[in-house]
Amino acid sequence: MGTKALAEPVVRRAPQHAQAPAPTTADHHPPSPAQVDRLASAASIAGGGAEGLSSGAAPTVIDNAKKVIENGFLWLNEAAQQEIGRLEHDLRQNDDPPFAERLIRSALKVALGAGSAAAGELIKGKLLGVATEFGEHMEELVKGLFEEGINAGVAAGEEKVGGGGSNTITAFIESQKEAVRAAHATNQTHWIDVGRHKLATARDAESLRVACNTPNMKLAGQRQYAATRDAWVGYLAQSRFGAVVRGDGADRTTVTDMASKARTDAALPAYGLAPGVLGVVAELPNIRIPERAIDGKPSVRIAFLNGVNSVIRDQYAGKPLSAIKIPRQIVAAGTENFEGFTLNLDEAGNLSRMPKATTWLKANAVLRSQSSHKEDEDARVDIGVKLLLDDLVPEQIKEKL
Secondary structure (H helix, E strand, C coil), X not given: CXXXXXXXXXXXXXXXXXXXXXXXXXXXXXXXXXXXXXHHHHHHHHHXXXXXXXXXXXXXXXXXXXXXXXXXXXXXXXXXXXXXXXXXXXXXXXXXXXXXXXXXXXXXXXXXXXXXXXHHHHHHHHHHHHCCCCCHHHHHHHHXXXXXXXHHHHHHHHHHHCCCCCCHHHHHHHHHHHHHHHHHHHHXXXXXXXXXXXXXXXXXXXXXXXXXXXXXXXXXXXXXXXXXXXXXXXXXXXXXXXXXXXXXXXXXXXXXXXXXXXXXXXHCCCCCCCECCEEEEEECCCEECCCCEECCCCEEEEEECECCCHHXXXXXXXXXXXXXXXXXXXXXXXCCCCCCEEEXXXXXXXXXXXXXXXXXXXXXXXXXXXXXXXXXXXXXXXXXXXXXXXXXCCCCCECCC
């Protein structure tokens, strides 16, 4: 598929003298920090000052960098569209769930926010790879590259989902595609209007140009697959167990009501029969208080995820539960000295309620985290939960028992 221009509101272009440079080997083999410094130094001299601004018809390093980054939003959108299309193919292997327009709308902000944050972190990491150091202004600039368009993207996606019809997967995917397209169009416009004017030096410009090269922007686009996939799994859980709103202001987000899941399981334990909820049966090592010793590490006995196929399930396998951003339920059996417990966490990692038995979690925190010694009981439980989620890695995830 060839590169396509983004949808409105992108109607303007950078100045004619700043035409996109032809691809170079640097786009695929980024220069070292020292090479970036030499390029920036030479460009500063050629451009007539520390800023290296163009004083004539010939484009400078800063001019070229601005154009490359502007085009980067096209590459990013194209990659994201392809990835969401691939996700649609993966989802088609499942039965179509019930259509819930409100939940599909709420999934837009979740997926766009996560995808934008992941893209920003990736480009920031690439920037660190080519620049020996950079100031806070560059960190904020990179962060803003992908966040400005979130609200516009959500609004465009909501319009698209309005006529979803009977096919839930189609409505979900098409709204996500439209949201991503509008978000990156807005991001590109903001870069032209605001962002590019914040590149103060040739060195900053060259570093950011290399960080935003075609392969890196395509990698950033691939992050949207994971964000949209997680939003879909969350949709499955929310449509089954209900949804609640967490946070305030810009941080408000819709997540699964895992308290509802806990109430359901109290009446009928669902081993893999809860669509969109990753269920894990965990084995805990015994903790010997007098010796201040722990006999091994927590492990996963078995894991379930219903409502998706093996292609999607396998993508969550091999990752710690702390890195999996979908609803999770951990059922931990007791040990010789401690009672077992159940943890219900939503997509954002919020516990639906404090488990009744917390002694093992607190003991785990005290033994393994020096910082927990200064904390109160509730904080020790939080530390113990975090350590447990880091330890539990499902190597295989089944559909159900």
